[in-house]
Amino acid sequence: MNLATLTLHEASDKLGRREISSRELTEEVFERIDATDAAVHAYLTLARDAALAQAKQADERLKQNNSVTPLLGIPIAIKDNFLTRGLRTTCASKILGDFIPPYDATAVVKLREAGAVIVGKTNLDEFAMGSSSENSGFFPTRNPWNRERIPGGSSGGSAAAVAADQCIAALGTDTGGSIRQPAACCGVVGFKPTYGRVSRYGIIAFASSMDQVGPLTKDVRDSSLLLQAIAGNDPADSTSATRAVPNLSEALNGDIKALRIGVPKEYFVSGMQAEVEQAVRNAIERLAKNGATIEAISLPHTEYAVAVYYIVATAEASSNLARYDGMRFGHRADAKDLSETYRVSRDQGFGAEVKRRIMLGTYALSAGYYDAYYLKAQRVRRLIKKDFDEAFKHCDVIVTPTAPTTAFKIGEKTQDPLQMYLSDVYTISINLAGVPALSLPCGFDGAGMPIGLQIIGKHFDESTVLRTAHAYEQATEWHLRKPRMEDR
């Protein structure tokens, strides 16, 4: 059997029983990458030698039964906006040049301490700005289910790598849907935890008040294991939550009797792909059959979410990206003076979408416009959060589609940025409110493309989200389907 196709918990089990070694597992993952990445382009950088060394260490630890954790010896892929010490980090942008970070992101430190094997860095939309991975400064990643289609974004590389068994699991980040939407496009599980659950230290910042780290995995159990390994307070991140992290695996008990599920009418509007609506409604019925009660609810300010997001996120980003100036690291252009050096380095280094968002954000903060745009957007944001607070008085989780359509074709939406932004409508409010949300597969459309079901929970209630997702998953077989990849 191809070890690369194992789930995290299966692999962990076999490693624990010494049926397989981490070295074997890691080697088969790299073989899989060699065979498929020319078609998928999920990876920007591979860390083959370091990974094999880590696998060797993991095998040592396993042999001595030395602090065995679920992640020990497991090959994990990391989105390239996480800083990894000694391993080139690009954020899929030319502006970072050949930047080799002198430190690890906290989430990476935790993985290393748990004994995980770091396979390499995956592709993304440049600076995590995008919903298709087409904005990568290097190349677009392709959806393993259909190479003509996007894998979603911005964590497209991580999602594709998981779907194609190019890693056992992966880490991504989600600011407006960037874990969940690619998970939906690629038929895998993607979880964005509550804002503050996982440290943002060492993640290249896009929108500081929304960025969150989360797992992309082959099933829900894997998601709970990977999230458990990286969650928790970090003194290096002031916005990191001090709330204790419960034992998330305990949530996977299959019991959803009397679970109150809210279904917001605003998420089922015209313009949605019919098959997506159908698959999601079927999923809701399935959950009801297993004991949950369904409530119709309203999130009345949903229609304003995209506008709010694209003001606040771009404002924060315009400031966060000022440090990419060619002075202390990254690309520096050859120019006649300081002023030109700034402008040319940034022009040469940043792609079109990044520039567009920097411009928008700078404008929204500029003198005379701050009140009308930034402040106004933050006020409406509070109303959006209140919508969720209100809704959760009547239900335990909220279930919606993850995206209005399945993965579209590469190049289909690149002409009109606004159209691209509007495709984020189902995921974006969640980031504005800071609540946790997970996407898992709930069907396929006529073209064989995966459809994603989104489960949204209360702040810090990852357990109920996982419980709901797990119950649904175990009652179906979507998670067992894999894309057909011609091995080369």
Added chain:
Amino acid sequence: MKYEPVIGLEVHAQLLTASKIFCGCSTQFGRAPNANTCPVCAGFPGVLPVLNQKVVEFAIKVGLAAHCEISRSSVLARKNYFYPDLPKGYQISQYELPICAGGYIDVDGDDPGAPKRVRLTRIHMEEDAGKNIHDAHGDSSLVDLNRAGVPLLEIVSEPDIRSAAEAGAYLRTLRAMLQYLGVCDGNLEEGSFRCDANVSVRPAGTAALGTKIEIKNLNSFKAVERAIEFEVERQSDTLTDGGKLVQETRLWDEQREATRSMRSKESAHDYRYFPDPDLLPLVIDERWIETVRASLPELPAARRSRFIANYGLSAYEAELLTHRKDVADYFESAATAHGNPKALSNWIVGDLFRVLKDRKLDEQLHISNWPVSAEHLAQLVKLIDQDKISGKIAKTVFEAMLDSAKTPLEIVSEKGLEQVSDSESIVAAVEQVLAANGKQVEQYKSGNEKVYGFLVGQVMKATQGKANPQKVNEVLRAKLIGSA
């Protein structure tokens, strides 16, 4: 048309914390370039700031001492602009909700009984920027980020100041206060205490404010006063000649002793302030404020009053001794060692200050580096009070004490400077002098009082200056009268 100056001052004070405001780097001055840096203060990708609690404590301390309103909830904000010494491309500062608002500092003017009250607008926390140095090679600059992230308090006054002298007094008072609180060492020349001046003029007696012009590059108290004087004159002259003043920033040129326009192509900065999403709103409760209040040291004004009341010093002496906290500490430890505060005050203010001035020692030279320790000075005064040496001899001993580790007693012994007080020696000396100076004795007896001094001088000479002057007088007078 008489114009009156309207001046506001902005002071940036570097705080004496061990570590920087948002990271664990050292704030120690003088390290090799970029030795005190880390990814956080160097603005690397992915880093996040975490606020140093002591900075908040210091801000509360200063706010309380300056009678400010301490905000129960304040916000750290980003001030966005591009410059090589600003690694993140923004400075974390405070904008709409600073930690302290209002407040005032009372400054002594010509009449010590009627201090001038200079109101404060606000006090807020922020991080310092790095340093740019011009490269010898000509077309580059060198950037050292050691200073980037060092905590600053920005203290902004209302435009209540009306003269250059008042400005100087305000700065000295503020600096003394910060030193007393132990939050800043107040060194203008080294840059731990920086001042910008906002200067405008208006027709005397009117209320509307004139065009405000900011003056930067003031590197000493003298520079502040001179620049203000220059600028007030320049502005008044311009208006008198019918010219117009443009709101701008000007630099003080120390060489030419004039202000000049900054050669800046950019229009007014648009800093695009917004609350920093990486930091939480700062919540300060009553308990914290009271804890800080309880830890406030005695401030200059209170210490001055106490010196006057408890040590019987004059207002003038008290002012000189409390001007700097370490000087006041020096005086008090000496006065505690030997209870003659008046004499000690004279020695410090007269002799010791003179020595420091003559040696051109840094105005900031801490008392631990002074040429005479408080303990030894106290011992010296004690020797005088015990009649072991005369006041005059003491001056000699004092000179020998400078930079010596020897106690005054040791020096007196070594040099044989003990006062001669025993009757026998003095009588012998007087008799010897009277015998050798018959003419002067006659002159004295015929009513010439002036020659008495000469005779005393002779006795002192005969005793190498060690004779107890009082005893000499007693004996000499007695002998002169006696031998009438």
Added chain:
Amino acid sequence: MKLTCADVRRVAVLARLRLTEDEESQLTAQLDAILVYMDKLNQIDTSDVEPFSHATVTTNAFREDRVTNQADADALLANAPDRDGTFFKVPKIIE
């Protein structure tokens, strides 16, 4: 029309971005369309609403005043485009 080319140029200066004329006009059109879309926010009355602050309310997050970093200028300068000893070397700054 909410946005003019002049606005775009002003913002590009603030953001230190060099734009070609084509990029300028393209951006003006795109950003204009986006800003027009943002107008929908004015449909909502927010006069009684406080701006959003933090998603998950946490108490003050502080550090102790301790030096915890080791001096390592070389590690920091390893990625510098240009250096001189342990200084970052940058194009000349004209005061």
